[in-house]
Amino acid sequence: MTELGAAEHRFIEAMGLLFERQGGTRIGGRMQALLMLADEPLSLKRIAELLKVSAASVSTNIRASMAMGLVEPVSVPGDRQHYYVINAEGYEGRLRTAEESLKAFIRVCRSAMATPQLSGKHHLREATEFCEFYLAEMAGIAERWRASRAARPARTSKASKGRTA
Template sequence: MTELGAAEHRFIEAMGLHFERQGGTRIGGRIHALLMLAEEPLSLKRIAELLKVSAASVSTNIRACMAMGLVEPASVPGDRQHYYVISSEGWESRLHTAEDAMKAFVRVCQSALATPHLAAKPHLREAAEFCDFYLAEMAGIAERWRASRATRPGRTSKAPKGRTA
């Protein structure tokens, strides 16, 4: 990846702000956006250069992106630097994270509803009912996503984790 144009910068900054609004870090969002645009694995050093941030900041935030399942390491034959790409399973990882958060939330609500004097609280009951509805509606979404991807014309095959350039 050479230099970034105005459109790329706008997208990267918008993604940074989006991540920040969602409780993440702006630099994490910017890294994710940059890797979405990259056509080859990028090293920590190159990410830092393109985003004009410190390598230490990239290192810290790349680990957070990896923990969220958005980014994965990649290797470049003959090169010992650490390289990164968008995770081949990142979107499904986001689905699973949202589902796990909703399940945890509903457990808290259900525990409270088991207490007799809280059981009649309408907002608490509605929250638990919404969670149940949401989880039922989302059931199987990852499988439907994979199926829809497999049938698209011109679809390239999914690369395995730790792919090489």
């Protein structure tokens, strides 16, 4: 990946701000965007150069992105540096995390409603019913996505050539 153009910079900055609004770090969002744009695996050093940030910040944020399942390390034959790419299954992982979060929220609300003092609280019941409805609507989304993805013709990109996980 060579230098970034204006459109790439706008996307990268927008993603950084989005991540920050959602409780993440701006640099984490910027790195995610950069890796989404990259046609090849990027090293920590190259990520830092392109984003004009410190290598330490990239290292810290790449570990967080890996822990969330958004990024994965790959090796480049003949090169000992660490390289990173977008984890294509990472989006499903985020969906599962969101589902688990909703389920935990429902458990806490149901537990509260089980106590006599809180059993009649309208907002607890509404929140629980909404989350249960939402989960029911989300059921099967990942499976339908995988099926639609499998039905598409295989695509190869520069990023998938010559790399190993």
